[in-house]
Amino acid sequence: MDVKLKQQASAITELTFDLLRCCEAKEKLFAKEHGLKVAEFRCLRIVEAGKTYSVQELASSMHLSPSRLTRIIDGLFAEKLVDRVQSIEDRRFAKISLTNKGQTLVGKLKEEYAALHGEMLKDISVSDRDKIYQGISLMQGLVSTWLVKNV
Amino acid sequence: MDVKLKQQASAITELTFDLLRCCEAKEKLFAKEHGLKVAEFRCLRIVEAGKTYSVQELASSMHLSPSRLTRIIDGLFAEKLVDRVQSIEDRRFAKISLTNKGQTLVGKLKEEYAALHGEMLKDISVSDRDKIYQGISLMQGLVSTWLVKNV
DNA sequence: TCCTTTTCTTTGCTAAAGTCAAAAATAACG
């Protein structure tokens, strides 16, 4: 049983590692095709239309430092993709939200990124897709809670 | 059916994205704890004891440029973790291999990295672990073949 | 043999990604 765990852990470690490299390459390619820096694409992907975010919210959900986020937002602001206003309730906070231009772009981005994955997934069975979903979902949960405990 | 694909693709896109961010944070943490740069850790993880590699072999299996690899190897060489000798058969080629020190470190690294994943996986069932394995394995295959076609 | 072309690696330069520590601005607390 302990042996079984070790085997499984080893195999999963290896696979996850390879998957990571491939997905990073995929993200880089996609960002480039859309004229975005990878960091910008990653940031845009997590902001939802109509919502506002503080710098730290974005930083922690991207697992980056606030100062890094300031710069990423600088870039998006310069391209008029996001707005940045001081919060009235607490003027230390920034309120970052998508502009109309940003909303349009993010909509397109999400659609095309999902379409890219659709292209990859189209030739396998529904149940295999479900296996992928379940497996990644489980793994994501584990890594995520592990991170919370260990950072 | 098409709708089903779209749903599944969307969900998988989202999850994979989150998993990626978490795993990157995990790698960064682990590398730091072992006094390595992330790129160095990633490189060491793929070289096997006793084997020799050319710069391009390493570059392509890490999805990086040869020039980037030259620098990563520079660093590992400076720490006496790898040897770099000119191939006798074809002196354009470098032959990169682990030193004894490197082998010891890589052994420890692989063991501890697998143990870290074991820690994450220890509280779930064997069948859930198998689901993770299957899901990630399928996904890795898809992304990998997609990359080959699209780069 | 000598010249050209090709292949593999390295070097120089540059950009992008990211962190840390200190500063600036504001809020909150005694």
Next chain:
DNA sequence: CGTTATTTTTGACTTTAGCAAAGAAAAGGA
């Protein structure tokens, strides 16, 4: 009102990465 805490930004720096050109060696003609 002064001190402390919080949020963001700035400056300086490191790490990661690629491109183009140079260097070095092999391979192929003529």
